[in-house]
Amino acid sequence: MRGIVSAAGYVPYRRLQRSEIRDVFGSGGGKGTRSVASYDEDTTTMGTAAARLALRSVPTASVDAIWFATTAPAYLDKTNATAIHAAARLDNNAVALDLGGAIRSGVGALRIALDGSGSCLVVCADSRTGLPTSPDESAGGDAAAALLVGDEGDGSLIAEFIGAGAATDEFLDRWRTPGNDRSRSWEERFGETKYVPLGIGAWQAALKSAGIVPEDVDRVVVAGMHTRAVKALVKKLGARDGAIADDLTSSVGNPGAAQAGLLLTSALEAATPGEVIALVVLADGADVLLFRATDKISGFTPTRSIKDQIATASDLPYPKFLTWRSMVTIEPPRRPEPARVSASAAGRSEDWKFGFVGSRDRSTGALHLPPSRVSMTGSVDDMEPAPMADIDATIVTFTIDRLAYSPSPPIVFAVVDFDGGGRFPVELTDVDAADVKIGDRLEMTFRRLSSADGIHNYFWKARPKRSAGTITNSNDGVA
Amino acid sequence: MGSHGIKDRVAIVGMGCTSFGERFDTGLDDLLVDASNQAFASAGTNKDAVDAYWFGTAQSGMSGITLARPLQLNQKPVTRVENFCATGSEALRQAAYAVASGAYDIAMAVGAEKVKDSGYAGLNAFPVPNDGTARTLTAAAMFSMVAPAYASKYGIDEDQLRQVLARIAWKNHYNGARNPRAQFRREMSIEAICASPRVAGPLGILDCAGVADGAAAAIVVRAEDAHRFCEKPLYIKALSFVAGNGSGLIDPDYDYTHFPEVEATARDAYAQAGITDPRKELAMAEVHDCFTPTELVLMEDLGFAQRGTAWQDILDGTFDLQGDLPVNPDGGLKSFGHPVGASGLRMVFEAWLQLRGEAPEDRHIANDRTLALTHNLGGYPGEMVSFVSILGTELS
Numbered sequence: 028m029r030g031i032v033s034a035a036g037y038v039p040y041r042r043l044q045r046s047e048i049r050d051v052f053g054s055g056g057g058k059g060t061r062s063v064a065s066y067d068e069d070t071t072t073m074g075t076a077a078a079r080l081a082l083r084s085v086p087t088a089s090v091d092a093i094w095f096a097t098t099a100p101a102y103l104d105k106t107n108a109t110a111i112h113a114a115a116r117l118d119n120n121a122v123a124l125d126l127g128g129a130i131r132s133g134v135g136a137l138r139i140a141l142d143g144s145g146s147c148l149v150v151c152a153d154s155r156t157g158l159p160t161s162p163d164e165s166a167g168g169d170a171a172a173a174l175l176v177g178d179e180g181d182g183s184l185i186a187e188f189i190g191a192g193a194a195t196d197e198f199l200d201r202w203r204t205p206g207n208d209r210s211r212s213w214e215e216r217f218g219e220t221k222y223v224p225l226g227i228g229a230w231q232a233a234l235k236s237a238g239i240v241p242e243d244v245d246r247v248v249v250a251g252m253h254t255r256a257v258k259a260l261v262k263k264l265g266a267r268d269g270a271i272a273d274d275l276t277s278s279v280g281n282p283g284a285a286q287a288g289l290l291l292t293s294a295l296e297a298a299t300p301g302e303v304i305a306l307v308v309l310a311d312g313a314d315v316l317l318f319r320a321t322d323k324i325s326g327f328t329p330t331r332s333i334k335d336q337i338a339t340a341s342d343l344p345y346p347k348f349l350t351w352r353s354m355v356t357i358e359p360p361r362r363p364e365p366a367r368v369s370a371s372a373a374g375r376s377e378d379w380k381f382g383f384v385g386s387r388d389r390s391t392g393a394l395h396l397p398p399s400r401v402s403m404t405g406s407v408d409d410m411e412p413a414p415m416a417d418i419d420a421t422i423v424t425f426t427i428d429r430l431a432y433s434p435s436p437p438i439v440f441a442v443v444d445f446d447g448g449g450r451f452p453v454e455l456t457d458v459d460a461a462d463v464k465i466g467d468r469l470e471m472t473f474r475r476l477s478s479a480d481g482i483h484n485y486f487w488k489a490r491p492k493r494s495a496g497t498i499t500n501s502n503d504g505v506a
Numbered sequence: 507m508g509s510h511g512i513k514d515r516v517a518i519v520g521m522g523c524t525s526f527g528e529r530f531d532t533g534l535d536d537l538l539v540d541a542s543n544q545a546f547a548s549a550g551t552n553k554d555a556v557d558a559y560w561f562g563t564a565q566s567g568m569s570g571i572t573l574a575r576p577l578q579l580n581q582k583p584v585t586r587v588e589n590f591c592a593t594g595s596e597a598l599r600q601a602a603y604a605v606a607s608g609a610y611d612i613a614m615a616v617g618a619e620k621v622k623d624s625g626y627a628g629l630n631a632f633p634v635p636n637d638g639t640a641r642t643l644t645a646a647a648m649f650s651m652v653a654p655a656y657a658s659k660y661g662i663d664e665d666q667l668r669q670v671l672a673r674i675a676w677k678n679h680y681n682g683a684r685n686p687r688a689q690f691r692r693e694m695s696i697e698a699i700c701a702s703p704r705v706a707g708p709l710g711i712l713d714c715a716g717v718a719d720g721a722a723a724a725i726v727v728r729a730e731d732a733h734r735f736c737e738k739p740l741y742i743k744a745l746s747f748v749a750g751n752g753s754g755l756i757d758p759d760y761d762y763t764h765f766p767e768v769e770a771t772a773r774d775a776y777a778q779a780g781i782t783d784p785r786k787e788l789a790m791a792e793v794h795d796c797f798t799p800t801e802l803v804l805m806e807d808l809g810f811a812q813r814g815t816a817w818q819d820i821l822d823g824t825f826d827l828q829g830d831l832p833v834n835p836d837g838g839l840k841s842f843g844h845p846v847g848a849s850g851l852r853m854v855f856e857a858w859l860q861l862r863g864e865a866p867e868d869r870h871i872a873n874d875r876t877l878a879l880t881h882n883l884g885g886y887p888g889e890m891v892s893f894v895s896i897l898g899t900e901l902s
Contacts, residue, residue: 363626365638365642369636376637379639394756397639403756424762426648426651430628430646431644440647442651444758451756465658
């Protein structure tokens with residue numbers, strides 16, 4: 028029996044109030060909020076954030092493979108999963124693959140992992156938008172999820188995979204040609220007539236394979252870009268009252284290929300032992316996956332729950348959203364743009380650049396960031412690797428740089444001391460310049476600093492550690 | 507082992523310095539020819555008589571040929587040197603040591619920078635191909651962290667500190683207004699300085715040095731030969747240089763209120779020159795006021811004020827043109843401008859004018875001391891190079 032060993036979602040810090048769209052353009056928008064990836068986030072960094080959270084809950088787990096699904100890959104030709112693999116510091120002999128392009132690749136990656144063997148980290152991430160005022164702009168969301176799939180033999184499953192159903196059909200409902208950042212869709216009614224029967228077929232097949240009836244299902248999460256079809260299907264599943272879980276569209280929005288993983292993770296975070304969870308996904312057909320929470324679920328503590336991440340958010344002004352999504356180009360700082368990263372230099376410093384691993388003097392404990400062969404306290408070639416990505420830090424002093432180049436100026440920069448020793452001057456992100464204070468607590472986060480010549484420069488920044496309840500609003504100095 | 511210096515063994519016998527500023531109509535070659543010609547004339551010599559050249563430029567050219575070609579030096583050893591913003595000082599140090607070693611009779615240091623052809627405000631470094639993980643902050647941002655750290659350590663409130671920093675900029679503008687070669691020749695009010703647009707942290711645009719094109723040059727000979735070239739030579743009492751190891755950036759004990767590299771060069775230079783009380787013994791000092799908080803901290807690192815007290819001395823006018831120890835009487839980087847490779851030699855040029863009584867009347871320093879200090883740094887708090895020279899008109 029295979030199943031889920033660990034799971035985590037990642038929801039970026041920023042939210043767009045959908046009503047702001049109508050305030051600006053007189054049309055579009057809607058109620059509630061959608062999540063917004065920061066200017067320095069992409070599907071690879073969001074996927075990394077989710078992967079790191081999922082792995083932190085099971086520190087002793089090994090990972091044989093990582094499968095990364097997105098409709099918005101940072102690179103084509105080049106595998107994006109390798110950056111997540113490097114940032115999560117997985118074994119060299121693990122497989123890292125991208126499953127790209129279609130929304131369905133999100134649930135697809137999970138299916139393949141569940142049908143496969145070994146320990147497989149499934150990472151789904153997506154960043155969705157459309158033209159200003161479009162339904163996709165307001166309904167979309169940015170998020171990631173990571174689920175570690177493994178075997179029962181390890182005695183570590185928090186949910187067993189108990190059955191599945193699928194249906195596939197070729198029809199045109201939603202499409203996008205490569206290189207185009209805007210999706211198109213056919214008249215809604217047509218898709219609805221296709222999706223609802225496909226969903227019912229997959230649902231019935233899944234229940235049959237698990238030997239259960241609809242009333243046995245305690246929690247149903249339904250994902251799909253076709254909102255109308257999702258609503259229609261939900262009514263026809265015959266699920267118990269109250270079994271249909273919140274689909275997070277009023278807070279996070281619909282994060283495309285990440286929605287299935289995010290909703291399943293959200294269900295697992297709320298599950299109790301013995302609970303049966305159904306994941307239903309409508310995307311160019313239908314997928315239904317059934318799970319039963321094990322006794323282990325009660326001991327499963329998410330490093331940072333989705334609920335907590337939804338509660339700790341900050342509104343992003345709509346004009347900022349438009350500039351971050353390259354819908355509006357504003358005057359850049361009059362400074363030279365960063366040069367492209369050297370592939371060979373980056374290759375040599377993979378542990379530092381992607382893993383944030385410094386070096387520590389074995390005799391004096393002096394910490395070097397970046398790593399150094401010679402210690403400031405004297406020893407030579409007597410250093411050990413010092414992984415620092417999971418260590419929190421405190422702001423010693425900071426400054427706001429209004430002149431330096433940034434894709435979203437100004438740069439907020441701090442000198443930080445790590446818990447247990449070590450110092451590093453680092454750029455902050457997910458902060459409002461006016462709120463930063465000496466003594467603030469920070470955590471490290473893997474981000475895309477800039478891009479040049481088609482090369483994305485990934486490295487680490489620090490961001491405030493936040494707990495549920497700290498919802499802030501910002502209008503100025505968003506970094 | 508030891509740093510022994512070359513006290514009184516080498517003399518500066520001629521100097522030149524172009525005007526600094528946005529010299530859009532003047533190329534690097536012209537700047538080099540102008541500064542060099544002034545120096546040759548001032549020493550009563552010529553390019554063929556000079557045996558060896560050291561040419562300092564941070565990034566306006568590569569190799570000695572960048573100087574040899576415009577000056578048409580004929581089969582001369584010309585060495586290009588670079589040490590961040592202390593490049594000009596490094597050129598002088600190498601030329602002086604070459605003469606002291608006996609390898610050459612006459613050597614020349616030339617420093618120049620053509621900054622304003624970049625099309626951007628501020629200084630911009632050539633990127634060396636790298637892994638993309640290095641900081642990309644401006645120098646202003648790195649130095650801006652000194653201000654709050656200093657204020658908090660010594661219990662000064664934000665407004666008081668703002669007044670102290672403004673007073674430094676005010677003084678350097680006052681001095682620069684009396685310097686025909688300076689980039690900015692206008693006095694600025696404290697109010698205008700405090701109200702200037704923010705660049706980084708608490709620093710406004712008027713807390714930052716001017717970015718300028720320019721060149722400066724010095725000719726050095728053995729001390730015993732000096733009077734063959736000029737009546738009033740300037741003897742080199744000390745030259746000290748340190749390249750930091752960057753540990754300040756990662757050492758949790760570093761608090762951004764002092765620059766250890768500067769303290770080390772000051773100690774070394776004072777030992778070489780035999781100075782025990784710099785505030786009383788020096789006639790003047792030129793220091794690296796790239797940003798106003800830098801000058802504040804330098805007053806303490808160089809021993810002109812006790813720790814935590816320089817801010818009070820600054821408000822009291824101690825370092826004003828007619829103060830107890832005039833600092834940056836030529837306007838400093840703030841007002842004279844900062845052509846990177848030339849700045850170290852420009853500082854020496856002010857000592858050359860002041861100690862020899864050649865400074866214009868309206869910025870003439872009225873004390874009878876015979877020693878001057880120049881301090882030149884490059885890099886940032888936590889990771890810098892530092893240079894200190896002591897120069898004097900009397901052999902001891």
